[in-house]
Amino acid sequence: MSNRTLQDSVRPAALPLGGKLPARQRTLQLAAMGGALLLLLLWPAMTNIYRISFVFFLLQYVVLASSWNIISGFTGYVSFGHVAFFGIGSYTTAILVAKHGWPWYLTLPLAGLLPVAWAAFIGYPCLRLKGPYFAISMMGLNEALRVVALVWESLTGGGFGITMPNVENSLETYYAGLAVAALTVAMCYAIAHSRFGLRLAAIREDETAAEAMGINTTAHKMYAFMLSAFWPGVIGGIVAYKLLYIEPDSTFFIIITVNMITMAMLGGKGTVLGPVIGTAILYTAQELVWWHLPWLHLIAYGAFIILIVLFMPRGIMGFLIDRGWVAKGVIQ
């Protein structure tokens, strides 16, 4: 290698990680993201309470699908119990607001950190499992948390749930949700364009090979899992405060996990924008179908998922990448 003076034949590595998309595409992406953010910032001034709430809950799923994408899309560990982190965050905020009189916004750091602690606690044993075993273990742990919330009446109110003082909170929760969604997507972007993200992708592709090549896969999986738990907890806290009432069955509801998985897969798991696009399309479609065809909405939803799996198995982003419309790879 040394006598081939290889440095002479390759162009210098001047670019850091990230920001390596072709200039035109990068400008387009930034313009689209800036435009969307501006529209979302102005949205409450342009419309009514119903539509503000609609976008708030859409943003909730942006956070959930993007967070799920960190451990399941980037790292390849498909979690069927991610709603547990959302539920812990919801209960943290509800308990602190209703029982201890905390201002709701001060509860949010704790609503994010407690799920991270839970992820650290269960991560070491669970992340030793692979494929369906990991998925089922996560689902089982979520169910265990639901039961704990149901039976620990002194803390959680049991089946009666927790009711918070009634206030009008649409605007503050909307902007909090928007901020959290923006931060979640920004974090996903930072991960995807870092070597940490590349290593997660290596683990997803072949964990044994990644480990044999010097990647500490246990540590990387743990970090990814803990990062994927933070924002669902925070948004859980915000949702709890917006609804002003929570109870175990709807908070640890497995359909929330199914929704976040479906949305991420529709957009393209393992990509940054995939879960955002998937959520925007699927949540809007769900709402429209439910609105116009209430007796058919689950059938239509199922048919929609089947069509996506048949014709775009790698999601919308995968479809675009395969056709060369979006740059592939992180490093160029």
Added chain:
Amino acid sequence: MRAEGTVDDAGILDLQALTKHFGGVVAVNQCSFRVPRNIIAGLIGPNGSGKTTLFNLLTGILPADGGDYFYKGEPMLGLRPHEICRRGISRTFQIIRVFREMTALENLVAVSRDRNIADVRRRALELLDFVTLLPLKDEYAGNLSYGQQKLLEFARALMSAPDVLLLDEPAAGVNRTLLTTLLDRMHELRAQGKTIVIVEHDMQVVMNHCEKIFVLDHGELIAEGVPGEIQGNARVIEAYFGR
């Protein structure tokens, strides 16, 4: 074709009664030998003789059931694969295990521990050039031909700047042109002071390129020596062709 130079007898890898069972099957049985520094060594034996299992033990992918082994005098048993790699033992796999949905360049950058990304990228591009894959740096690894994937895996194994490289069947399924590239690079690495151990069924490759050969049969070391000695060894002939 064999590399010039004196074989240094101070072993870089020292295996002592290494043993591995799979249920009732003894895959590696009390295997003891020493791999000298800075040579190209061959590990051969009939199918199922325990060669790949031995590689898996040496790289920590499988836990050993008995024995021990040392790298530069340091005990390695019980270390996790990434720790072994970081100490200086890297490998390729019998069945290719490139990161298929990542580009060739990303395959290399992902596994580097160097904090300076510009250095990492430069090193990755150098290695891709080293194995003649530079024009394909932005191609998905899964889109490369079988031989190119072997070369990519070889380059990836070099990203950690190992002192010992374990290559599991590097010649299998590779066309002559790519094989020549691979063998040339092996000799360049050997000239740089690396130790290379290959598991290989292509006897032309083994006899022409290895300075020392270890022969396994039913998990036991049945012979070791230079190619001329191995070719005439009665136990080796028996292991391959029967009595």
